[in-house]
Amino acid sequence: MKLHFLLNQRAHPEPNSTFATAMRLLERSGFEVSSAIAEEALCSPDDLYPGHDLYLLKSQSELSLSLAGALHDRGGRFLNPYPACALLQNKITAASRLAAAGVPVPHTWVTGDFALLRELASSMPLIVKPYRGPMNSGIVIVLGSENLAGLVSPEQPMLVQQFIHGTGDNLKVYVVDEQVFAVSMPFSARTMRGAGVPCTVSATVRDIALRCGRTFGLGMYGLDIVEGPDGPVVVDVDYCPGFRGVPDIAPVIARYIADVAYSRASLPTSLPPLKQLWG
Numbered sequence: 317m318k319l320h321f322l323l324n325q326r327a328h329p330e331p332n333s334t335f336a337t338a339m340r341l342l343e344r345s346g347f348e349v350s351s352a353i354a355e356e357a358l359c360s361p362d363d364l365y366p367g368h369d370l371y372l373l374k375s376q377s378e379l380s381l382s383l384a385g386a387l388h389d390r391g392g393r394f395l396n397p398y399p400a401c402a403l404l405q406n407k408i409t410a411a412s413r414l415a416a417a418g419v420p421v422p423h424t425w426v427t428g429d430f431a432l433l434r435e436l437a438s439s440m441p442l443i444v445k446p447y448r449g450p451m452n453s454g455i456v457i458v459l460g461s462e463n464l465a466g467l468v469s470p471e472q473p474m475l476v477q478q479f480i481h482g483t484g485d486n487l488k489v490y491v492v493d494e495q496v497f498a499v500s501m502p503f504s505a506r507t508m509r510g511a512g513v514p515c516t517v518s519a520t521v522r523d524i525a526l527r528c529g530r531t532f533g534l535g536m537y538g539l540d541i542v543e544g545p546d547g548p549v550v551v552d553v554d555y556c557p558g559f560r561g562v563p564d565i566a567p568v569i570a571r572y573i574a575d576v577a578y579s580r581a582s583l584p585t586s587l588p589p590l591k592q593l594w595g
Contacts, residue, residue: 317577320368321351324375332558337566354379366392370577373401374556381405395576399587400532401555407475408447410553416590417531420549422477430467437461441479446472480544487541488512489525490559492572493581496522499561512561521548528553533584536572
């Protein structure tokens with residue numbers, strides 16, 4: 317049984333320690349495990365055909381996602397499924413689908429012209445993000461219409477959301493199949509990165525996390541939650557999280573990957589219809 321990891325480009329070629337450990341555990345259990353970084357190879361998409369039993373997309377780069385799409389079109393099996401990853405890469409479509417599925421998300425708008433935000437910025441604080449790319453890349457917080465004057469005209473569509481003032485710690489929530497884990501860290505408006513402390517998962521957070529997975533057909537993923545005045549709000553969903561701060565998670569990940577590879581656990585190959593997500 318062959319597994320292949322598509323990894324992020326980085327200064328060090330080794331994946332994060334959690335996945336490095338999971339890959340070693342899979343090798344010890346008899347899997348043939350390989351990995352590659354798309355940006356460090358030259359290949360022809362026309363000649364790209366699945367040569368592995370299961371692929372794991374652990375990169376958010378446009379090149380990795382494009383090659384994953386080519387492999388998916390030719391029958392490659394992915395954890396997580398390629399259609400879910402492609403939809404999540406676009407923050408506009410991701411936010412829209414989450415809202416339609418009843419997941420608590422901030423009020424959301426889209427624009428290509430910051431001047432159009434004047435009236436909105438006068439009525440509420442906003443957070444502006446490029447519609448593609450890592451969550452904490454290119455974020456601008458607008459605390460009034462006067463803040464718009466210094467913004468450079470965007471070169472791409474922008475996702476605009478109501479800025480939720482956290483009433484407590486941020487939560488990094490991680491899911492493996494039906495198992496939900498959480499790491500708490502001090503509230504930050506701009507990023508969820510940093511040291512965190514494992515914490516108990518409330519019934520509400522667990523329900524939200526599993527609903528996010530069902531919304532996209534994901535099996536292993538992460539989400540960022542801000543505890544707002546009206547309850548938890550999802551501000552990002554990540555199809556390739558690092559599970560940073562979750563103790564002893566590598567064996568859990570390895571077992572789930574093995575279950576999917578051997579079809580003991582199944583994932584959809586296409587996006588679940590929204591009408592099936594309610595209830």
